[in-house]
Amino acid sequence: MEREELFRKISIENEKKMVLLVLDGLGGLPVDGKTELETARTPNLDLLAAESELGLSHSIAPGITPGSGPAHLSLFGYDPLKYEIGRGILEALGVGITVGAKSVAVRGNFATLENGLITDRRAGRIPTAKNCEIIAYLREKIKKIEDVEIGLYSGEEHRFVLVLTGEALSDQLTDADPEATGRPILYARAKSEAAAKTARIINIFIDRLTAELTDFHPANTCLLRGFAQYPAIPSLAELFKLKAAAIAVYPMYKGLAQLVGMDILDSGRTIQDQVATLKKHYREYDFFFVHIKKTDSYGEDGNFAGKVSVIEEFDRWLPEILELTPDVLVVTGDHSTPALLKAHSWHPNPVLLKASFQRQTLKSGVKFSEKNCVSGILGTFYAMDVLPLMMANALKFKKYGA
Amino acid sequence: MEREELFRKISIENEKKMVLLVLDGLGGLPVDGKTELETARTPNLDLLAAESELGLSHSIAPGITPGSGPAHLSLFGYDPLKYEIGRGILEALGVGITVGAKSVAVRGNFATLENGLITDRRAGRIPTAKNCEIIAYLREKIKKIEDVEIGLYSGEEHRFVLVLTGEALSDQLTDADPEATGRPILYARAKSEAAAKTARIINIFIDRLTAELTDFHPANTCLLRGFAQYPAIPSLAELFKLKAAAIAVYPMYKGLAQLVGMDILDSGRTIQDQVATLKKHYREYDFFFVHIKKTDSYGEDGNFAGKVSVIEEFDRWLPEILELTPDVLVVTGDHSTPALLKAHSWHPNPVLLKASFQRQTLKSGVKFSEKNCVSGILGTFYAMDVLPLMMANALKFKKYGA
Numbered sequence: 122m123e124r125e126e127l128f129r130k131i132s133i134e135n136e137k138k139m140v141l142l143v144l145d146g147l148g149g150l151p152v153d154g155k156t157e158l159e160t161a162r163t164p165n166l167d168l169l170a171a172e173s174e175l176g177l178s179h180s181i182a183p184g185i186t187p188g189s190g191p192a193h194l195s196l197f198g199y200d201p202l203k204y205e206i207g208r209g210i211l212e213a214l215g216v217g218i219t220v221g222a223k224s225v226a227v228r229g230n231f232a233t234l235e236n237g238l239i240t241d242r243r244a245g246r247i248p249t250a251k252n253c254e255i256i257a258y259l260r261e262k263i264k265k266i267e268d269v270e271i272g273l274y275s276g277e278e279h280r281f282v283l284v285l286t287g288e289a290l291s292d293q294l295t296d297a298d299p300e301a302t303g304r305p306i307l308y309a310r311a312k313s314e315a316a317a318k319t320a321r322i323i324n325i326f327i328d329r330l331t332a333e334l335t336d337f338h339p340a341n342t343c344l345l346r347g348f349a350q351y352p353a354i355p356s357l358a359e360l361f362k363l364k365a366a367a368i369a370v371y372p373m374y375k376g377l378a379q380l381v382g383m384d385i386l387d388s389g390r391t392i393q394d395q396v397a398t399l400k401k402h403y404r405e406y407d408f409f410f411v412h413i414k415k416t417d418s419y420g421e422d423g424n425f426a427g428k429v430s431v432i433e434e435f436d437r438w439l440p441e442i443l444e445l446t447p448d449v450l451v452v453t454g455d456h457s458t459p460a461l462l463k464a465h466s467w468h469p470n471p472v473l474l475k476a477s478f479q480r481q482t483l484k485s486g487v488k489f490s491e492k493n494c495v496s497g498i499l500g501t502f503y504a505m506d507v508l509p510l511m512m513a514n515a516l517k518f519k520k521y522g523a
Numbered sequence: 524m525e526r527e528e529l530f531r532k533i534s535i536e537n538e539k540k541m542v543l544l545v546l547d548g549l550g551g552l553p554v555d556g557k558t559e560l561e562t563a564r565t566p567n568l569d570l571l572a573a574e575s576e577l578g579l580s581h582s583i584a585p586g587i588t589p590g591s592g593p594a595h596l597s598l599f600g601y602d603p604l605k606y607e608i609g610r611g612i613l614e615a616l617g618v619g620i621t622v623g624a625k626s627v628a629v630r631g632n633f634a635t636l637e638n639g640l641i642t643d644r645r646a647g648r649i650p651t652a653k654n655c656e657i658i659a660y661l662r663e664k665i666k667k668i669e670d671v672e673i674g675l676y677s678g679e680e681h682r683f684v685l686v687l688t689g690e691a692l693s694d695q696l697t698d699a700d701p702e703a704t705g706r707p708i709l710y711a712r713a714k715s716e717a718a719a720k721t722a723r724i725i726n727i728f729i730d731r732l733t734a735e736l737t738d739f740h741p742a743n744t745c746l747l748r749g750f751a752q753y754p755a756i757p758s759l760a761e762l763f764k765l766k767a768a769a770i771a772v773y774p775m776y777k778g779l780a781q782l783v784g785m786d787i788l789d790s791g792r793t794i795q796d797q798v799a800t801l802k803k804h805y806r807e808y809d810f811f812f813v814h815i816k817k818t819d820s821y822g823e824d825g826n827f828a829g830k831v832s833v834i835e836e837f838d839r840w841l842p843e844i845l846e847l848t849p850d851v852l853v854v855t856g857d858h859s860t861p862a863l864l865k866a867h868s869w870h871p872n873p874v875l876l877k878a879s880f881q882r883q884t885l886k887s888g889v890k891f892s893e894k895n896c897v898s899g900i901l902g903t904f905y906a907m908d909v910l911p912l913m914m915a916n917a918l919k920f921k922k923y924g925a
Contacts, residue, residue: 150880181923183904184911185529188924201924202524211925462880465922467915469902491882492900501902 124200125360127521128509132362137448137515139363140399140409141507143196144435145189145374146417146458148470148491152425157416157460158471159490160425161432165439166452170473171485176499177469178507180456186467192455193377197357197410198508206380207292207349213282214376216274220351224272225290225319227283228347230298231255231340234331239302243279244340255340256281262333266322283326283345291316296346297327306331306342319348356382357408361512366405368398369412378410392431396438403445417465420458428460449514450475451507452489469501476514526602527762529923530911534764539850539917541765542801542811543909545598546837547591547776548819548860550872550893554827559818559862560873561892562827563834567841568854568875572891576881578901579871579893580909582858588869594857595779599759599812600910608782609694609751615684616778618676622753626674627692627721629685630749632700633657633742636733641704645681646742657742658683664735668724685728685747693718698748699729708733708744721750758784759810763914768807770800771814780812794833798840805847819867822860830862851916852877853909854891871903878916 122130149156180187181201190211191201209226213219220226231252233241247255256275263271269287276282293316297309306327311320323345334341357363359382367378368388375385384406388398395411403409413435419427442450450473457468471494482498495501499510512518524532551558582589583603592613593603611628622628633654635643649657658677665673674686695718699711708729713722725747736743759765761784769780770790777787786808790800797813805811815837821829844852852875859870873896884900897903901912914920 150882156882177900177902182526182911183901183908184913184915184920185533186915186920186922188922191924202526202529205524206924208925459880466880467912467920468882492884495884495900495902496898501904 125355128198128360131519131521132360132512133517133519134362135515135517136407137517138403138407138445139449139511139515140411140442140447140451141196141511142411142413142442142450142452144413144416144432144452144454146420146456146465147432147454148457148459148468149420149428150459150461150466150468152461156491157420157425157428158432159488159492161429161436163432163436163489165436166473166489167487168485169439169443169475170489170493171487172481173473173475174479174481174499175494175497176472177491177494177497177501178453178472178504179469179501180504182503184467186465187456188465189373189455190377192504193374195504196453196455196507197381198361198505199354199381200505204352204354206352208347209282209292209349210351211373212276212347213274213284214380215373216276216282217372217375218272218274218282218284219376219379220284221286222351222353223288223290224284224286224351225292226349227285227323227345229281229283230344231279231281232342232344233339234306234342237305239299239304239306239342239344241339242302242344246278247340249275249277251340252276252278252281255334255337259330259333263326263329266325266329269322271326279340285319285322290319290350292319292348292350294320294323294348297323298344298346309345309348352380354381358382361508361517363408364406365408365410366402367410367412368395369410370395371412371414374412374414383410392434392438396441399442400445416454417458420460421463423460423463425460448476449511451511453507470504472499472507474499474510474514478514527757530600530762533921533923534762534914535919535921536764537917537919538809539919540805540809540847541851541913541917542813542844542849542853543598543913544813544815544844544852544854546815546818546834546854546856548822548858548867549834549856550859550861550870551822551830552861552863552868552870554863558893559822559827559830560834561890561894563831563838565834565838565891567838568891569889571841571845571877572875572895573885573889574883575875575877576883576901577885577891577896577899578874579896579899579903580855580874580906581871581903582906584905586869588867589858590867591775591857592779594906595776597906598855598857598909599783600763600907601756601783602907606754606756608754610749611684611694611751612753613775614678614749615676615686616782617775618678618684619774619777620674620676620684620686621778621781622686623688624753625690625692626686626688626753627694628751629687629725629747631683631685632746633681633683634744634746635741636708636744639707641701641706641708641744643741644704644746648680649742651677651679653742654678654680654683657736657739661732661735665728665731668727668731671724673728681742687721687724692721692752694721694750694752696722696725696750699725700746700748711747711750754782756783760784763910763919765810766808767810767812768804769812769814770797771812772797773814773816776814776816785812794836794840798843801844802847818856819860822862823865825862825865827862850878851913853913855909872906874901874909876901876912876916880916
């Protein structure tokens, strides 16, 4: 039996509440002997850790550093190597666009064309305001090509997202990007017969856009790449019979949550706001994904102290979450982002799971840390097993087999 | 996405150096309360362990005792259940023959035929010198059958290796071995239409050999089994973009390294010699596999003290390897060979990984041992993840997904 088939078979609904608190990029590496988590003063997390199950999780597999897409799919219970989220889809999620099953999403750059050659692949990094102005203009000019609807959305500086919506579209195209300056426009080619129509639409689009932007130098043509269709992912409702909601601030994480069928709850941007949102909607759902972004942002910046301070801020709000007495609570990261590396990394994530029916190993007074998670009762496991463990602890899984 | 596809996608080249030190059969079982590794005085390994990541690896899976072939495939990053190295190929590797893609390798026994019946399946275990003499004679007599070249190579005593090389050969044959005395010669049968030609060649070979050896009683016929073609394994260069070299003394390990595309470096037979070889070629490659055999040999002999002494000898040479300051260094075994069992075993392997960006758990002054590896930060994992972990620590893996 396939893993997902198993979940469909054994999942049951009950009234128990589960909360998954994700501190993005939580895990770290030691600087002066201590990681960010070890450095942070976290009295509430430490108290909680003493009465929780601890472990370490591999986001994907040992040694593999994940992007946010696969890392979150794992945490939502999906095999991250089974579902690929194409670059265009992620870009669309990142600017807050919902992409449907009949659409192809594409990353676009405005670029500069001079005497038939691309001279700047980023159109001099035009200001975002200029980008918005051009996109508004193009929306009026190019609404449809054949029977395909054209959606255009501004990103930062020279970036935009193009969404084609219509019948019989495919993402099996080569990139329309020469990847170097001094070359002419490169048109997309269909990798298979099924993509012939999409390639034709894309190439007409490039010509129409270039014709419309004659007077918009340096943003007078475009490069298109990362063609991607919506991955056909079964929802959390289908797999786990969960009524799930996300409390996330950044568009990409909202998008990833929406991809697996979560409702996206309106929330302010601080941790305090997010906790207030959780309280407000607590009766309405049985699974909450709360995404705290800044741990990762500071990690990426190499700002060790900044990351420590976000962990400490989170710790101050933790008691308010605990007051809700969720039946299963997990605190973890989606991947590690050590300030030392200024990047996502492959190091496994600390995992804390608090529920009613569990074994514990940590003595009280011991810190919630990567090191102490090594000897936790959960051992080292794969992040895609976090949600199944939560389901089990919430008694939402029936016995498999007789 | 498949595991190997992932590796191809995320591997990058850089200047970092990785050294994989394999003490064959390193892991053991306690005698008088201590394993071989726990008994050995290893001051250098212990110092290194305190600043390394530790863990335990399953060669194949919990409970599975591997042969050398699958155990090394695992260490080289391959799923050992995906690629089968046929017995004939291993036998060929063991006598130092390189087998190409158009060849079928076969294990041969000289045997005794009397009155049309096999009376000794090992021809009285003729001396190896006699074997060499017979093989030299046969090489002159049987060079080709139809368009197929016949390669013959002596093994120990009654054993030899036959290699067929030509077009449209197949290893899908039943063994030409009655597996008991008192029976006539058993000819090979093709298991599929594609193997008909190979079966015909094999059976002609048996008759020709038997005719040639009329005067060579007791070695006057042969048994042939373990027909095997070269497994189509992608190289380390293809999967991981590595320029890899092996420093191994025994033919089988050279052969296994060659199978995955490593260069085989000429080396003397002692650990000292092997370290000298590593130094000599250190600038030329970015991955070195150093294979130390005697730990396993003594284990297989049940010689606990002998195995301890090889570990201690290795420890004395370790500082010279450390002086090279490889970016990533691993010390591990391919499988356990407890002297107590006088055989390979299923017990997981101690793993020590030293690199720059890591978490540590062992306090200094604690021994590198099976027991201490249990609580290491690497946890218990699969040996096929050793190379991916090395790649990650050498920053030779890009992020997966965005």
